[in-house]
Amino acid sequence: MSVVAALVRSSFLVNAVYAASSRKYGLTPQQGQLLCVLMPQPYGMSELGAMLGLAKSSLTGLVDRTAQRGLVRREPDPEDGRAVRIALTPEGAELVEEFYDETCRRVEDLPAGLGDDERRLLADLLGRVVLDNQVPVVFVEPDEEAAAHGR
Amino acid sequence: MSVVAALVRSSFLVNAVYAASSRKYGLTPQQGQLLCVLMPQPYGMSELGAMLGLAKSSLTGLVDRTAQRGLVRREPDPEDGRAVRIALTPEGAELVEEFYDETCRRVEDLPAGLGDDERRLLADLLGRVVLDNQVPVVFVEPDEEAAAHGR
DNA sequence: AAGGTGTAGTTCGTACTGCGAACGTCGCTG
DNA sequence: CAGCGACGTTCGCAGTACGAACTACACCTT
Secondary structure (H helix, E strand, O other): OOHHHHHHHHHHHHHHHHHHHHHHOOOOHHHHHHHHHHOOOOEEHHHHHHHHOOOHHHHHHHHHHHHHOOOEEEEEOOOOOOOEEEEEOHHHHHHHHHHHHHHHHHHHHHHHHOOHHHHHHHHHHHHHHHHHOOOOOOOOOHHHHHHHHHO | OOHHHHHHHHHHHHHHHHHHHHHHOOOOHHHHHHHHHHOOOOEEHHHHHHHHOOOHHHHHHHHHHHHHOOOEEEEEOOOOOOOEEEEEOHHHHHHHHHHHHHHHHHHHHHHHHOOHHHHHHHHHHHHHHHHHOOOOOOOOOHHHHHHHHHO
16 A cells, blocks of 8 residues: 555544544544643644644634633633633533543554554654644654653 | 644645635635535435544535536435435536646645645655545545536 | 834635435335 | 335534634834
8 A cells, every 4th residue: 555545544544533532532533632632731722723634713712612611711821811721611521531531542553463562663763753743743643642641 | 742732733724725725716615625526426315424523414505515516416316215415516517627736736835835745745654644534525635626527 | 202014813705525314316125 | 015124315403614804912123
C-alpha cells in the first residue's frame, strides 16, 4: 500500500474510532476534541482556534454548546480585558478523563496485529511526521493525562 | 510519542490536509470523499453507507447536494427496481481526478522528513493496520487511479 | 491625554453534516 | 398473492463551519 493511501485510510479509521468513543459519552467529536485540548490547561479563544484549525466564529458556537452542557467555562483573562480563558469545569474534567481513557484503549487496539517492536517503530515514524509538521497538541500523551489528573 | 497520540494527531493532520485540498476545488471534505470512493466504480446507496460509515438518510442528502453540483448521478439499478447506482458524471470524474492528484501531492509531502526506507516502512506498518481493521477503500491506490482514468 | 490601529470575541446569516423515525416501493418467499 | 424484508427518501432536529460585520478593549503614537 502506498504511503498516501495508508495515511488517508488510517486517518479515516482513527476518525471513526474517535467518533464512536465520543458518542459513547454523549459528546460530538468536536466537543470531545475541545475537551482533550483543554486537559493540560485553559486556553484563549484565539489559541484554541489556531490549535483546532477553526475560525473564530466557529469556535464561539462550539464553546457555547459545550458550556451549555456544563463541561467548559469562560473565565475572564486577568491580564486582558478583551480576552477569555476557556477552562474545563469539574464535570468536564471528569468526563474528559473517561473519554480520553476510552479513546486511548480503542486506538491502542487498532495496531493489535503488530508486534511490540513494530508498534514502537510505527509510533516513532508517525511521531516524527507529527512533529515535523508541527501538528498542534490535540491529544496529549497518556502520562501527561495522569499528571494532569494528579494535580 | 505514544502510538495512540501519534495516530490521533497524524489523523488530525491528514484531515486538515484533506479539507484544504477539498476546499481548493470547491468541495466539502465529504463530497470529496464521496467522489474518491466512486472513482473505481459506481455503488449503491447502501454500499456507500457501509463504506463511508454513514446512515442512509445522511447519504441521501450528501448525494443530493453532490448531484446538484453535477458531479454525480443517480442511475437506476438494472437488476433491482428499488436500488440506485451512484456514478460520477464526466464533470465529476474530471474534477475528482484533479482533486485526487492534488490530495496525493499534499499527503505525499507530509512525511518529507523521512528517508525512502522509512517511508516504505511507514507505509507497510500503517498499511497493515488499515488491512487488519478492514478499513473500506475510501482512497484508492495511485496506480488504480491511473487505470481508472485510462479506460 | 487623545486618537488611531489592531486584536479578542461575538453575532448573524447561510450552507452543510449527520442522525433517527416514519414512510413508500419493490423483491422475494411461503 | 400476502407478507416480510431490503432499498431509498423525507422530515425534523442538533450540530458544524465559514465570512462579514460589529463591539470592546489594548497598545502605540503623537
